[in-house]
Amino acid sequence: MGKLTNDATKLLEAISYQLIVTLEYCHNLIEGQALWLEVYGDVTVGGKAQIEVKNFVDDLTDGHINFWNTLKNWTSSKFKQEKYCELILLTTQAYGATAELRHWNQLTVGDRLALLDNVLKHSEARTAASGKKESKVVQIQQFVMAEERREILLDVIGKVRIVSDEPSLVVRAEEAKSRYGKGLDPSKRGDYFEALLGYLIEPCISKDGWKITYDDFDIKIATLFARYCKNSRKFPVVDLTSLKGLVDESAYADRLFVKKLHEIKYAEKIPAAILEHMVAVQTISSEFKRFTVEKLDVDSYKNDQLKRHISLRSGAIKQCRRLSKEYWCEESQIFFDNRCGEPVDGMPAFDGTTVDFRNGIWHMLADDEDEEGNERLHWRLW
Incomplete structure (x- = not known):
């Protein structure tokens, strides 16, 4: 040229x-x-x-x-x-x-x-x-x-x-x-x-x-x-601008975490959920390699998030069952919004764990199939 x-x-x-x-x-x-x-x-x-x-x-x-x-x-x-x-x-x-x-x-x-x-x-x-x-x-x-x-x-x-x-x-x-x-x-x-x-x-x-x-x-x-030094305590920041251009809903249509949002009729949240999922995946697969973060640390964080979610969901289900079924979807949407608005539990060894990463971890957990006697992450309150 x-x-x-x-x-x-x-x-x-x-x-x-x-x-x-x-x-x-x-x-x-x-x-x-x-x-x-x-x-x-x-x-x-x-x-x-x-x-x-x-x-x-x-x-x-x-x-x-x-x-x-x-x-x-x-x-x-x-x-x-x-x-x-x-x-x-x-x-x-x-x-x-x-x-x-x-x-x-x-x-x-x-x-x-x-x-x-x-x-x-x-x-x-x-x-x-x-x-x-x-x-x-x-x-x-x-x-x-x-x-x-x-x-x-x-x-x-x-x-x-x-x-x-x-x-x-x-x-x-x-x-x-x-x-x-x-x-x-x-x-x-x-x-x-x-x-x-x-x-x-x-x-x-x-x-x-x-x-x-x-x-x-x-x-x-x-x-x-604080952000770029070796083994910095500053939580690694992923370039959201570059990732947004890669969000393709059709490529994620069959993913379980997407279906679980459709399940509560909350399709408008899907693009943000996909982006958050991408942030979590890139942070774990690329950014954490710069630090002394082992798989055990990530698994422990995910496990803690799942336990807390199951407990909060259990309480929300009891509240939801007091209402007519016609309100269950809306109550599930409110549950989703409330959860996403909660303060972020920090990743060990880091300061300032981001909301996008935390939410992305939830979507990763929601992408897992239920096991016999071991229910995974859901948003529906039924």
Whole structure:
């Protein structure tokens, strides 16, 4: 499939790359610090650093527009360079073979100014020789080197550090998952990583604009670790959205737990029952594998649920028999609703067992045939 004329892939890659860099700097925050995303620049660490992030393939040469445009932004009257101890150009670009910029981080302020001045002179000479109009990059160079900005420029270039030849988007993402995924269940590192990136781009609902504080980030990490760490006590959450698309009533028409809802003329509850059944099955077959949950633990939970249900149903049957038979179906529906609205009995070793899982366990039990002298789970009160 060919790309559209105005394909935005590169823009999305650049945004993704910036978010991963932002995530790295969030982990570097110390108590009391805050970080801003796309407010004062690409990434800003309050009182410490301004980071411009560039995800480019071509070489970083002395006259490259990425470098000079970054200097232009930092020497602009709107930018308060005095607020930062360091100005960082972080780029995936490697230095060109003849680039003097490769020595930038080791040069004095005077040597840096001389390098910039030399680049401008060569650019203007080439433009004059060609007879063409000054290119955009030459105009940017002239803006940066203008005499009226010299004092600001000297302050800026004294703080500039170039971080070049950084990993590609894919490599950086994988390294971030590994670096910040310590202590997590390996199968859930991707989910944890995506949740953190989602937190960074979350609209200004739960955060103060695009500001991320040490305390907020600390709480977010603690919350996600509780869910995704190895042997977490947080009950595993199944993606209901993806499961809802798989609910097919016709495929479950012959299942006993579905027939038992038809038995009390409560067909409208069947789609939800199927979804809950799917949640319980997936949790047991997939999610519990990440934890020290043995079959015995699940069987014990199911057995406890069945015993309680049989006892409550027995009492409800006695109440129902006092009414005419014409009300038995409706009373059975009320019994079903009341049961589904009860507080959830927690699974041992977990906090926050979900209603969907608990109800799904009931539907699994309702899917079992009665045995001689051993009645299974029913909703009918007769």
